Amino acid sequence: MSLYEFVHTKIVPPVFVIFFTLAAQLLTFTGRNEPITLSSLLKYSLGNTQAWIILFMYILWVLLFLKIPSKTITGPALPSGFEPKYAANGVLFFWSTLAVFGGMFLSRPDWALAIYTMTPELFGATSITALLFCVWLLLKGKLFPEEAPEDGAATTGTLIFDFYRGVELVPTFCGVSVKQLVISRFGCMAWLLLSLVYFIATVQLHGLSYPIVVSALILVMLYILKFYHYESTGYYDSLDICFDRAGYYLIWGSLVWMPGFFTLHAYNYVANPPRASPLFSLFCLILGSGAIALTYRIDYEKYLVRSSPSLNISLHGKPAEVILAEYTDQKGEKRTSRLVASGFWGMARHFNYTAEMVVDITFSAPGYSSGTIIPFLLPPFLIILILHRLYRDERKCKEKYGKYWELYCSKVPYRLIPWVF
Ligand SMILES: NC(=O)C1=CN([C@@H]2O[C@H](COP(=O)(O)OP(=O)(O)OC[C@H]3O[C@@H](n4cnc5c(N)ncnc54)[C@H](OP(=O)(O)O)[C@@H]3O)[C@@H](O)[C@H]2O)C=CC1
Ligand SMILES: CC(C)CCC[C@@H](C)[C@H]1CC[C@H]2C3=CC=C4C[C@@H](O)CC[C@]4(C)[C@H]3CC[C@]12C
Numbered sequence: 385m386s387l388y389e390f391v392h393t394k395i396v397p398p399v400f401v402i403f404f405t406l407a408a409q410l411l412t413f414t415g416r417n418e419p420i421t422l423s424s425l426l427k428y429s430l431g432n433t434q435a436w437i438i439l440f441m442y443i444l445w446v447l448l449f450l451k452i453p454s455k456t457i458t459g460p461a462l463p464s465g466f467e468p469k470y471a472a473n474g475v476l477f478f479w480s481t482l483a484v485f486g487g488m489f490l491s492r493p494d495w496a497l498a499i500y501t502m503t504p505e506l507f508g509a510t511s512i513t514a515l516l517f518c519v520w521l522l523l524k525g526k527l528f529p530e531e532a533p534e535d536g537a538a539t540t541g542t543l544i545f546d547f548y549r550g551v552e553l554v555p556t557f558c559g560v561s562v563k564q565l566v567i568s569r570f571g572c573m574a575w576l577l578l579s580l581v582y583f584i585a586t587v588q589l590h591g592l593s594y595p596i597v598v599s600a601l602i603l604v605m606l607y608i609l610k611f612y613h614y615e616s617t618g619y620y621d622s623l624d625i626c627f628d629r630a631g632y633y634l635i636w637g638s639l640v641w642m643p644g645f646f647t648l649h650a651y652n653y654v655a656n657p658p659r660a661s662p663l664f665s666l667f668c669l670i671l672g673s674g675a676i677a678l679t680y681r682i683d684y685e686k687y688l689v690r691s692s693p694s695l696n697i698s699l700h701g702k703p704a705e706v707i708l709a710e711y712t713d714q715k716g717e718k719r720t721s722r723l724v725a726s727g728f729w730g731m732a733r734h735f736n737y738t739a740e741m742v743v744d745i746t747f748s749a750p751g752y753s754s755g756t757i758i759p760f761l762l763p764p765f766l767i768i769l770i771l772h773r774l775y776r777d778e779r780k781c782k783e784k785y786g787k788y789w790e791l792y793c794s795k796v797p798y799r800l801i802p803w804v805f
């Protein structure tokens with residue numbers, strides 16, 4: 385075993401599991417200027433009755449929504465030929481959840497402050513649930529996997545690595561896709577709902593004199609709405625679904641880290657309202673909305689080229705340049721895919737990630753005036769996450785397409801920023 389493999393499989397997983405699980409809990413104290421003590425850590429980590437009830441109701445809502453008869457999205461087939469199915473009701477879920485929960489918070493504004501106050505208990509309960517769920521996914525993957533042996537439900541012999549990375553690719557729970565349930569429904573919507581809760585709590589405590597909290601809320605709403613539009617056109621072809629397994633990284637990450645860390649600046653605003661000027665707020669809103677629209681457009685250009693029956697497509701007013709990339713699938717069959725080499729995919733190989741980074745910066749940029757370090761945490765985390773993802777994706781594409789990927793790289797030499805990197 386090389387040193388890299390040793391660190392990757394035996395050191396990183398336990399260190400990350402301990403670090404992130406603890407950090408998620410501790411940040412709920414730091415985010416509201418509360419000192420960290422061992423007794424409060426133990427108390428909050430177990431949750432309280434109200435927190436468990438809220439969590440249970442929310443899980444039920446998310447689960448039942450996936451059971452509503454609707455059109456389905458068919459994900460890429462596994463080597464066994466199994467085609468995972470996903471409910472195509474993301475936009476309806478977005479508006480219905482916003483109407484029900486938003487209405488609830490607006491009619492009983494005191495609930496927002498109550499939820500803000502019990503945030504540490506809420507994350508304690510969610511983290512316990514998420515960890516237990518990951519243990520169940522590990523046991524299920526090892527003892528009674530749903531996926532056929534040729535789909536490669538991968539156990540490595542290193543238990544902690546299997547727990548961290550996951551075993552199965554597209555497992556189900558109560559008849560619905562675990563990844564859809566956890567990432568796109570629980571995680572993304574919890575991100576928006578908590579942003580709403582913290583927004584109401586900030587306004588209640590400090591009034592609307594801090595326009596930046598409005599711009600932060602609008603940006604998150606736009607981002608999540610965009611996600612639900614993208615869910616039915618591209619998300620189920622993404623790295624999270626086709627490559628990453630259902631383990632701690634993705635599942636605990638989406639149940640706890642995504643709603644907790646991604647809303648941390650908004651949580652922080654309740655105790656430390658940012659003092660950014662209305663002009664700066666407007667600037668962040670315009671820049672962030674533009675970058676969100678750009679990520680949508682870039683994802684859409686790929687969807688357009690790949691879903692079009694002919695190659696007669698125009699991008700940015702010119703005929704699209706497309707590489708017909710041959711590859712051999714996991715069953716050994718020859719296939720052809722389309723790599724777009726013009727439009728935004730001709731400017732840089734991951735221009736969507738560049739736009740994503742701009743969005744990330746505008747999410748918390750206003751908080752730089754709040755006088756705490758909290759708003760500075762999200763951008764570096766996301767930039768590292770995206771860079772790590774970029775290299776993993778390039779490795780995957782190079783292995784899959786070989787010389788065709790190299791051809792694409794020679795036509796589009798930049799990864800993120802044209803003429804720079
Ligand atoms: N906010 C956040 O934390 C994050 C957000 N995101 C967002 O999630 C979405 C999905 O991201 P992700 O799956 O990582 O990445 P992409 O949407 O960039 O998809 C990458 C895949 O697209 C295909 N591809 C690569 N180059 C081309 C090309 N030139 N033409 C056509 N197809 C190409 C390859 O798959 P194939 O095998 O099909 O050819 C590649 O694996 C994006 O909108 C991204 O911005 C992503 C990461 C983090
Ligand atoms: C070590 C862990 C705690 C790291 C956890 C990472 C996860 C929180 C994130 C991993 C992949 C992320 C996402 C991928 C693609 C997305 C599409 C985008 O349009 C919305 C956001 C997201 C779902 C994003 C969310 C965080 C991750 C799941």
